[in-house]
Amino acid sequence: MIFFFSSTGNSRLMARRLGACRGERVTDMAESLCKGRTTFSIGDNEHVGFVMPVYGWDIPPVARRFVETLTLENYKEQYTYLIVTCGDDTGRTWCQFGRLLRRKHWHLDFGRAIIMPNTYVCLPGFDTDNDSLAQEKIRQGLAELASAERQLSEEQTGFSMMHPGSHAWFKTYVLGRLFHRLLITDRLFHVTGKCTGCGRCAKTCPLHNISMEKARPRWHHNCTGCLSCYHHCPAHALRMGLFTKGKGRYCLEKFKNLTTQP
Secondary structure: OEEEEOOOHHHHHHHHHHHHHHHHOOHHHHHHHOOOOOEOOOOOOOOEEEEOOOOOOOOHHHHHHHHHOOOOOOOOOOEEEEEEEEOOOOOOOHHHHHHHHHOOOOOEEEEEEEEOOOOOOOOOOOOOOHHHHHHHHHHHHHHHHHHHHHHHHHHEEEEOOOOOOOHHHHHHHHHHHHHHHHHHOOOOOOOOOOOOOHHHHHOOOOOOOOOOOEEEEEEEOOOOOHHHHHHHOOOOOOEEEOOOOOOOOOOHHHHHHOOOOO
């Protein structure tokens, strides 16, 4: 069983590829939360996998909420792993996730990070990758995923390939906490006059946090900070705060020629 969260497609690709290779069920965390479906039965020899992006050197709020409400029937310490996607480094994300599992008396056996194209754009100095770099990251990410699949098949343990980066503790426990407290919000979203009222932002929000009123988006304060609405806006009319003007947008579907399996 693989549980995943994704907004622009990076983690969705990883989860679905793993599911196809390993013959495992794949479940969208956000969709399950919205439907109130958080109880799942797992087999005696079934692995339990979690796949998600890194947000502010930590796990996404929606993933935390899902795991906190998750019930695994027939859980008998089956092999459990975490795969995260990131644009650069992860801090101590795996420690945060391991602690979350321990609160439920579960354990985390293995963790690995896979670098994929950057998606965070809401602060100075943060932007999406150019197309050339994004393509290279996708190619390398898929190669790393194949390596990770072999490790999972062997039920390897450990967290040596998590790309913590420099000052990992400070990033997760100081900067990360500030990030989640102050910047995981929908109050800074707004649209410019370029908005066509197409509603794509509402359709792609994984938590159904956006409605369209008078052909303009309205946010309802159940935001997980995924920026799906920003990245999917075809008119480039949607902005967050002061720092997204002129910045790039990224969706994995733009590079489907690299991700379509033969």
